[in-house]
Amino acid sequence: xxxxxxxxxxxxxxYFGQMSLMLMATLLVVFGDIVNKYVKQxxxxxxxxxxxxxxxxxxxxxxxxLTLYGAPLVLHLIRFFPGYLxxxxxxxxxxxxxxxxxxxxxx
Numbered sequence: 584x585x586x587x588x589x590x591x592x593x594x595x596x597x598y599f600g601q602m603s604l605m606l607m608a609t610l611l612v613v614f615g616d617i618v619n620k621y622v623k624q625x626x627x628x629x630x631x632x633x634x635x636x637x638x639x640x641x642x643x644x645x646x647x648x649l650t651l652y653g654a655p656l657v658l659h660l661i662r663f664f665p666g667y668l669x670x671x672x673x674x675x676x677x678x679x680x681x682x683x684x685x686x687x688x689x690x
Contacts, residue, residue, distance in 0.1 A: 585667055588667045588668060588670065588671050589666070589667035591670040591671060591674075592666060592667055592668070592669045592670035592671070593670075594670065595669075595670040595673060596669070596670070599658055599661065599669070599673070600654075600658065602673050603654045603655070603657040603658035603661065603673075604650070604654040605677075606654075606657050606673070606676055606677065606680070607649070607650055607653040607654040607657050608650060609677070609680050610653075610680060611646055611649060611650065611653075613680060613683060613684050613687070613689065615646065618641075619641075622637070622638070622641055626638075657676075661673060661676075
């Protein structure tokens with residue numbers, strides 16, 4: 584079993600950078616509406632122009648920065664797993680996000 588998991592990690596390891604970016608983007612899609620709803624609630628008393636500017640800043644720079652800096656963090660977290668489990672950890676993370684999205688009725 585360990586050999587199969589190690590082989591999976593060897594197959595996926597050249598793509599860990601892209602996979603961490605994919606996972607971070609998926610997390611932002613699933614949780615982005617929660618963040619947007621909170622920001623909308625906080626900014627509702629503000630003037631229209633301020634709300635628009637802050638929303639654009641949140642979407643362009645906030646989510647962009649979370650994607651750029653969050654993807655290496657995801658990869659760093661995956662690297663905490665033993666070498667033979669890293670590929671399986673990525674796959675499990677994608678399934679966990681998928682299950683969470685299903686429970687939130689995204690699909």
